[in-house]
Amino acid sequence: DTEVTQTPKHLVMGMTNKKSLKCEQHMGHRAMYWYKQKAKKPPELMFVYSYEKLSINESVPSRFSPECPNSSLLNLHLHALQPEDSALYLCASSQPATGATEAFFGQGTRLTVV
């Protein structure tokens, strides 16, 4: 199983809403990532969890709150977002620092903030 599963696939939320994005993998990977991709731009790293601990936060605003409840799950909690936060949110996983560092990506959640 080389799948990273993200739910929901699409999400529309108002600026006062609270919602969560979910990501799951069963490859035994111990590093999990959140990326944000705007149209016609490359994916940009937001957060990295390594062994369920937050190891990288790329100066992301606090209205995005990541959570890693266990080694298979990664959540991204959203609150008071702005329309400019509309983007494709990608989750990925990999084995940390083994040299075989290909990250597997999920299909993404298309988020629209209205």
Added chain:
Amino acid sequence: DQQVKQNSPSLSVQEGRISILNCDYTNSMFDYFLWYKKYPAEGPTFLISISSIKDKNEDGRFTVFLNKSAKHLSLHIVPSQPGDSAVYFCAASESWGGSEKLVFGKGTKLTVNP
């Protein structure tokens, strides 16, 4: 400042011919380089990678070449097929706190014409 650059936003090739996609980088700390293929509204799919200690890696129709002194890598696809039409992202990996930080180029849109 862009650390990974793909200077050709698009490339058009005839079916059966070779496709060559190029990528330049600036950070000498990158230790792994990867190519991803992406269709619209989907997550990137890993294609092939190369360690910074190697200069070539081959997998079927895909070959990646690395020139460390020039900080340049290229992806060769031969023979090109219409199903290869997609956006190709070059990514570079840097070890960071036990995790891998992937930095993406802006992508090259490859169109393979029948």
